[in-house]
Amino acid sequence: MNNSNLADDCTDGPAPGPDLAVIIPTFNESDNVRELIERLKQSLAGCSWEVIFVDDDSPDGTAGVVREMGRNDVRVRCVQRIGRRGLSSACVEGMLATTAAYFAVMDGDMQHDERLLPQMLGMLRAGGTDIVVGSRYTRGGAVGEWDAKRVEISRFATRLSRAVVPAGLADPMSGFFMLRRELFEASVRKLSGIGFKLLVDLFASAPQPPKFKEIPYEFRSRRAGSSKLDSAVAWDYGLLLIDKLVGRFLPARFVAFAVVGVLGIAVHFLVLILAFRVLHYSFSVGQGAATGIAMTFNYWLNNIVTYSDMRLRGWRWLRGWMWFVAVCSIGAVANIGVASYLFRWRGVWVPAALAGIVVSSVWNFVATSIFIWAKPRRA
Ligand code: GDD
Ligand code: MN
DSSP states (O other), X not given: OOHHHHHHHOOOOOOOOOSEEEEEEESSOHHHHHHHHHHHHHHTTTSOEEEEEEEOOOTTOHHHHHHHHHTTOTTXXXXXXXXXXXXXXXXXXXXXXXXXXXXXXXXXXXXXOGGGHHHHHHHHHTSSOSEEEEESSSXXXXXXXXXXXXXXXXXXXXXXXXXXXXXXXXXXXXSOEEEEHHHHHHHGGGOOOOSSOHHHHHHHHOSSOOOEEEEEOXXXXXXXXXXXXXXXXXXXXXXXXXXXXXXXXXXXXXHHHHHHHHHHHHHHHHHHIIIIIISOOOHHHHHHHHHHHHHHHHHHHIIIIITGGGOOOTHHHHHHHHHHHHHHXXXXXXXXXXXXXXXXXXXXXXXXXXXXXXHHHHHHHHHHHHHTSOOOOOO
């Protein structure tokens, strides 16, 4: 193709990038996408904006619907992630994919009130504020049709967040907020990116306390599809808090791995007691069964909670299990070796046993995070 043809094809001159990027994490929201885009067009008429859907390869084809909309409107963009899950990390990647000066984060199910976006943008533009939070717990805000249990859980989570978030922020659990690029760039390398609560993460990771304002909104009912908030989200929130509190010294995943390990010891003893004491199998048979079952239990639980964002399924689950057994067997050999050596050297059995446990736990953790739940490494 020569240059004149190129010029014919590209009739548009350069157009400036948008001022505001609305970042929408999605997982199975295909029935909400079209309506949400229409509402954004209405609310943001006259603004310079784009919307970025960050979709974790939803089986319902959300990404395809977004791209279809984007074909007629450059403001509609899609970032599709494959083999990864997570609301917070999705939002972070959306922000990294735009040139906008301001970022809004909201749900893809119309529970957050898009009509507030222009007002939020105005507040940021006026200066002196880094982040505007849509709040259910300030005067005029509401949680909508939540049942008593969910209200209670949300309040409890809010209370827990006080360890890492300033007390003045009424709704740190909010998933609806708008921030300046500067705040994001100052915090992005320190973000944990775990789970659902990006706002907590942002506040806990910012080098200086962000200057914030809250505006009330009423949390609406989900339009279509179903909520992804489940017990795994609660666990992720726990991990996030651990990471923010002690992550500098100990990775949160290691803490989770260790907790699972302790539960595994309990399972081991349950099986051993059942086989050896109740069913009167030999000790070796009981110990063997207990070891196998406890290992499998640990693998299963780590796959669900410690590595919920990289969960293995199907035959990859089976392959991971074989690796896990292999890795932990090496860990057990190292455990016994170190403990026996220390015992011979010092003659004290409790510290020797503990040292063996520490060595094998660290080995198990490091090896499984490399060979089984491998995360794309930072360069
Ligand atoms: N990319 C991606 N990956 N998106 C996800 C994932 C994921 O693993 N899990 C959920 N989402 C998307 C959903 O599709 C939805 O657009 C949005 O994240 C929020 O998920 P919901 O399942 O609708 O959560 P919720 O309504 O119960 O809770 C939301 O609102 C609360 C109140 O503001 C969340 O934003 C909470 O963090 C927030 O506290
Ligand atoms: Mn929602």
